[in-house]
Amino acid sequence: MSKFYLSIVLMLISCWATAAQDLPRPYFAIPPDLHQDANSITQLEDIAIDIRNINKMLVSKKKIVTILNKSGYRHIGAIAHYDNSRKIKKIEAKVYDEHGMEIEHFKQNDFSDLSAVEGGTLFSDSRKLALRYFPENFPVTVVFEVVSDLDNTAFIEPFLPYKDYYNSVVESKYSIKIRRGATLHTKLMNIDERFEHELNDDSFTITASNLKAIVPESHSPSLIEFVPQVITALDVFSYEGEKGDASSWRNFGNWMEDALFDDINDIDSETKAEIKQLVAPYTTHREKAKVLYQYMQSKTRYISVQVGIGGWKPMRASEVDELGYGDCKALTNYTKSLFEVAGIxxxxxxxxxxPIKRDISSDIVSMQGNHAILAVPDGEDMIWLECTSQDTPFGFIGKNASDRDVLIVTPEGGKIVHTKKYTTQENELLTTGLVRLNEEGAIKAEVALISRGVQYGQRSGIDKQTSEIQDEYYKSYWDYIDNITIDKMAFEENKEEVFFKETIAFKALDYARKAGEEIILPLNVLNRSTYAPDRYKNRQRQLKLSLGFMDKDEVEIILPESMSIQFLPERAQVETPYGKYTSEVEKVSDHKLIYRRTFSIEPGTYGPEAYKEYRSFRKKVKRFDDQKIILTQ
Incomplete structure (x- = not known):
């Protein structure tokens, strides 16, 4: 290194050291170990929350992030939300090159003003200012600062230094100060010796430094489950002018009932008369609920509406009844109001x-969640109703809502309960078929697939797509078969027994291949597992199998009269704590075979060392599913 360049480096480091709070570090001054596995490096994230009283909160943020490549661009995070109760007092961003020299400066007018909600939202006052900056050269450092003034104290931003994979952190700081009027509650998760924190009656602070980038691992807990984080909440808060009580889940539920639901269950007399007539032939609550659920589905559709007490207060039931649409809150409240008319x-x-299971955190009372459904008592159980879909069967909630802690609002207040967990046996896919091989090695197949449980939720809906999408879907499903042509598709959805049946006919050229005098026929035609988990030299995190399922296959294979069987695979069987597999082929006659297979995965969480065993199991399944029959002609 030349003396001149060395002097420049030393000067820059000296300048940074004397003004570290205002300027980013030059790229070369970032600790080298934080470069490993990183697409970006957060030099500093400083969040300071000043709760002046239960009606007013000032949030100041400063983030300095060095983007190392195009994949790290999404970690800039220069976005600020605003609405009628959240005002942006200050926002700006500066960009620095790898040497720490400023090259761009963006003020508030340079940020794009965008809607903060999805395109399907009919009404919303939520908006955001976003920096749309696309660097051409890397590394580049962005310094983003924003100060927001909030009239609500119901939602307090958590401490979450890791927000994504491939992002390391030099320093993360978080502080809350309470002036008066409330008590702060905190929940610390995955906080270790890298963190320093202090909780007092009127304040909380936590800092962390030198957090190395996290690399994703297959079949591990989701990022939010294992990264360090702190959730904070007030026991008394303000939400759109309404004073809330979060001293207990019971009191929180009572507040929701009084503040959000008290005056919105109105149903006009004409609809009431119609409801009473609909349920008159039935005696049980379950029968009546089913009829009214289907009535609701027949006359409403889902549209997001995010107005009224910060987007949490539903539309009035009478508005939904008149307009025929609503969001999850409105449709859930509307269905509940219909049930009230019928005494349910x-x-x-x-x-x-x-799709990734996430519970309402039961040990800190706060406004949580992103969706609403309806719970109907049915003896010792609950019937769970998804009210936003016109097609979902009565009582089916699927992967996005099953097996998790939720908050129900009862006449006695709020309660944390658990939704239905679909068992391995309930999540079934039954595949039956007839496969005919001709003398040229082509096959014709007639297949029936019947899915239940979560597999029903994953497969149903294809019948409502265009024929082009359906054709593409099945070619992708059987992507291990070359030269495939889908000939026929038929569908049957049984909402009473909750199953979905797909009847497919297809053909494929050259499925069986010649190898000298022999003909090689892959045995598993209709449900072949080609997946093998990634290999890790040093697995870091737990093995998590979130969803259990069971596949059962029985396929009849008809061979040409001109072919003779020379070799059939032996029965295969594998049993592990993570799943089971069996396959066998029965020779019914010289030209007729029956192939039977079962494959199941058991849900569970295991130590990192179990991953190697699970990977071995899946590799065996792949190998057995790839077994061949040898024929001669």
Whole structure:
């Protein structure tokens, strides 16, 4: 290194050291170990929350992030939300090159003003300012600062230094100060020796430094489950001018009933008369609930509406009845209001809706969740109703809502309960078929697939797609078969027994291949597992299998009269704590075979060392599913 360049480096480091609070570090001053596995490096994230009283909160954020490549661009995070109760007092961003020299400066007018909600939202006052900056050269450092003034104290931003994979953190700081009027509650999760924190009567602070980037691992807990985080909440809060009580889940539920639901269950006399006539032939609550659920589905559709007490207060039931649409809150409240007319108890339910299971945190009372469904008592159990779909069968909630802790609002207040868990046996796919092989090695197949449980939820709906999408879907499903042509598709959905049947006919050229005098016929035609989990030299995290399922296959294979069987695979069987597999082929006659197979996965969480065993199990399944029959002609 030349003396001149060295002097420049030392000067820059000296300048950074004397003004570290205002300027980003030059790229070369970031600790080298934080570069490993990183697409971006957060040099600093500083969140300061000043709760002046239960009606007013000032949030100041500063984030300095160095983007190392295009994949790290999404970690800039220069976005600020605003609405009628959240005002942006200050927002700006500066961009620095790898040497720490400023090259861009963005003020508030330079940010794009965008809707903060999805395109299907009919009404919403939620908006956001977003920096749309696309660097051409890397590394580049963005310094983003925003100060927001909030009239609500119901939602307090958590401490979450890791927000994504492939992002390391030099320093993360978080502080809350309460002036008066409330008590702060905190829930610390996955906080270790890298963190320093202090909780007093009127404040909370936590800092962390040198957090290395996290690399995703297959079949591990989701990021939010294992990263360090702190959730905070007030025992008394303000929400759109309404004073809330979060001292207990019971009191929180009572507040929701009084503040959000008290005046919105109105149904006009004409609809009431119609409801009473509909349920008159039935005696049980379950029968009546089913009729009214189907009535609701027949006359409403889902549209997001995010107005009224911060998007949490549902539309009035009478508005939904008149307009025929609503969001999850409105349709859930509307269904509940219909049930009230018929004398059926039902509870408004709040949950985290996601394919990745996430519970309402029961040990800190706060406004949580992103979705609403309805709970109907049925003896010792609950009937769970998804009210946003016109097609979902009565009592089916699927992968996004099952097997998780949720909040129900009862006449006695709020309660944390658990939704239905679909068992391995309930999540069934039954595949039956007839496969005919001709003398040229082509096959014709007639297949029936019947799915139940969560597999029903994953497969149903294809019948409502275009024929082009359906054709593409099945070619992808059987992607291990070359030269495939889908000839016929038929569908049957049974909402009473909750199953979905797909009847498919297809053909494929050259499925069986010649190898000298022999003909090689892959045995598993209709449900072959080609998946093998990734290999890790040093597995870091737990093995988590979130969903159990069971596949059962029985396929009749007809061979040409001109072919003779030379070799059939022996019965295969594998049993592990993570799942089971069996396959066998029965020779019914010289030209007729029956192939039977079962494959199941058991849900559970295991130590990191179990991953190697699970991977071995899946590799065996793949190998057995790839077994061949040898024929001669």
């Amino acid at each position: 108890p039902a509870y408004y339910t709040i949950l985290h809706s996601s």
